[in-house]
Amino acid sequence: MRKTVLITGCSSGIGRATALRFARQGWNVVATMRRPEPLPTPVEESGGDILVTRLDVQDRASIAEAVSVGLGRFGRIDALVNNAGFGHFGLFEAAPRETMLEQFDVNVFGxxxxxxxxxxxFRANRAGVIVNVGSGAGLFTLPMLSLYCASKFALEGFSEALSYELASQGIAVKLVEPHGGVSATRFGERSAEEHRADAELADYDGFVARTRDAFGRMVSATTMDSDDVARVVFEAVTDGTDQLRYLVGDDARGFIKARRTLPEAEYVAFMRSWFRP
Structure with a gap:
């Protein structure tokens, strides 16, 4: 019997690439998205099948319905990839409370x-793999991404703690952590849409200009695309290990290395150096 994976956020980017990769490897895929649209189904070359259905992580009824539809079509679900997410970009002081709540509602509570x-x-089967798509922003932080970083740090803590609980049930929990930027996604588009400039916060103007300049220098480290991440997600689901974290990307900026190797004071000084005058 072919295995089945349920993936959230499949309309574009990492989710779409991951759905197609699993199908091409002969898996059945429950490809979910807020507004369903057709995906290519590579049945002919692999035997895998793709079922596209609605799932909005902020709508619990749609979650239950998607799981029910997936089970009805394929009989069981063997793996879950929590990919849906977005990032608010902007000054914390300018962010409405509604945006704070939505950031956590999608990236954590969803x-x-x-x-x-x-x-x-999964408990009934005494088996299952859960892959949560995290971010380098769950390992280190950047200004003007405070809400996003907070949500990804929360996802890190939740996933690690949950992995200890679910190991007792034969269920693996894993984190795939892209860092350095991923091309060909709509993540940046939604981040830009969520940005709210506040004319009353002119005190930040110099800092914002320096930060945007620093981000421009960081972009040169972007070397991966969505399929690079999808390949690592597939590895995490299928490698049969209890490995918790899978890093994918370019650490040419040295943020992860600094976080993991430098004493605290040196690490903070290194990160702040990117945004000082």
């Missing part, structure tokens, strides 16, 4: 709700 919906089946 992951929790989708995971909870599948846990009864």
């Amino acid at each position: 992951v929790m709700d989708v995971t909870r919906a599948l846990l009864p089946q």
